[in-house]
Amino acid sequence: MREELQALSADHLNRHLIPTADAHRPVLHRKGKRLVNFSSNNYLGLAGHPRMIQAMREAAEKGSGAGSSRLIIGHSEEAEALEQELAAFKGTESAVLFPNGYMANAGLLSSFLKPSDAVFSDQWNHASIVDGIRMSKARKYIYRHLDPDYLESLLKTADQQGAGRKLIVTDTVFSMDGDVAPLRDLVELKKRYDAALVVDDAHGGGVFGDEGKGMAHELGVDREIDLYMGTFSKAFGVYGAYVAGKRDWIRYLINKCRPFIYTTALPPVIIAGIRASLRLVRDADRLRRELRQKSGWFRRQLTGLGLDVAGSATQIIPVVVGENEQALLFSHRLQEQGVLSVAIRPPTVPAGTARLRFSLMANHREEDLRQAIEAIKLCCFA
Numbered sequence: 001m002r003e004e005l006q007a008l009s010a011d012h013l014n015r016h017l018i019p020t021a022d023a024h025r026p027v028l029h030r031k032g033k034r035l036v037n038f039s040s041n042n043y044l045g046l047a048g049h050p051r052m053i054q055a056m057r058e059a060a061e062k063g064s065g066a067g068s069s070r071l072i073i074g075h076s077e078e079a080e081a082l083e084q085e086l087a088a089f090k091g092t093e094s095a096v097l098f099p100n101g102y103m104a105n106a107g108l109l110s111s112f113l114k115p116s117d118a119v120f121s122d123q124w125n126h127a128s129i130v131d132g133i134r135m136s137k138a139r140k141y142i143y144r145h146l147d148p149d150y151l152e153s154l155l156k157t158a159d160q161q162g163a164g165r166k167l168i169v170t171d172t173v174f175s176m177d178g179d180v181a182p183l184r185d186l187v188e189l190k191k192r193y194d195a196a197l198v199v200d201d202a203h204g205g206g207v208f209g210d211e212g213k214g215m216a217h218e219l220g221v222d223r224e225i226d227l228y229m230g231t232f233s234k235a236f237g238v239y240g241a242y243v244a245g246k247r248d249w250i251r252y253l254i255n256k257c258r259p260f261i262y263t264t265a266l267p268p269v270i271i272a273g274i275r276a277s278l279r280l281v282r283d284a285d286r287l288r289r290e291l292r293q294k295s296g297w298f299r300r301q302l303t304g305l306g307l308d309v310a311g312s313a314t315q316i317i318p319v320v321v322g323e324n325e326q327a328l329l330f331s332h333r334l335q336e337q338g339v340l341s342v343a344i345r346p347p348t349v350p351a352g353t354a355r356l357r358f359s360l361m362a363n364h365r366e367e368d369l370r371q372a373i374e375a376i377k378l379c380c381f382a
């Protein structure tokens, strides 16, 4: 272990935990320093909203833990109501809560996919999707990032190889690039090749679509998605996740999905927080508009400086640096200027593409954003 850890340090890949306060706010505090926060997924700034806190306080009066797993006695009236609200929100027959997005992805993929099935996965899908596929032992076909032609060639190959059922899975908004999956093309392909389409809307939910319904709604293909996964830990500002789709698919999960079955239900405080958050998100058109404007402005400033923001088209804006050491240095120098964007290194991103990942928030102040651009100029070009 010591050798492996030394090797990590030598490659500038060592990671450690840093206590941080106000992490959900546009300005956070770390090691006594005030830093403009560009590393939070609280995109709409809803975490800590007074109405959400109030709902959670009231729920806390009734107890702190769910007491058991869902299928024993851990399923409450409030969780039942929330699942119905979610199905109505997504326009699906049914929906089910999961403790978090990692477990939802790992669980749904490992329970739907059998070893004889074929799964088609974008090469930059989130680690929880990768792990779900590994757990399933299904035949995996990794397609080039955002490349429907490449995917089609793999679908053909799988058919020739006598694949069983076929399932395509993708992030909607890619977490480290801020680019968007070509959902319309994927829908075409899933129809042509008789495959199922599963989307992970972790970074699209709350931010895109009418009432924040997500990226598939934004792109007008929501009716064509077989299964949605989304989390409440990002734009929703709480914790937890859901899977939504046809009644039979959800029933299957409730019966078969081990990460759903063998874990304690979310505590009442979280359920109450999610329900309050869902109402706030539906009402948050102004925040979505502000987030979009600020993200657009910030992206234009960066590209204006000649920086590489990959294919970003959302509130996630990477600046790809390349080498790990350079990314760490860039992040460190920005912190000296009062700006925090944490360096993202392999294995989270491919080797040679270390980067700073700037996440915008609807409640970033204009002066915060200007300060960040000035700091970036200073660090890159001084």
Ligand SMILES: *Cc1c(COP(=O)(O)O)cnc(C)c1O
Residues within 6 Å of the ligand: 100, 101, 102, 103, 105, 126, 128, 171, 175, 200, 202, 203, 231, 232, 233, 240, 241
């Ligand atoms: C954050 C994230 C997850 C995991 O969600 P949690 O609720 O934080 O466990 C899954 N998929 C993607 C794309 C994510 O960004």
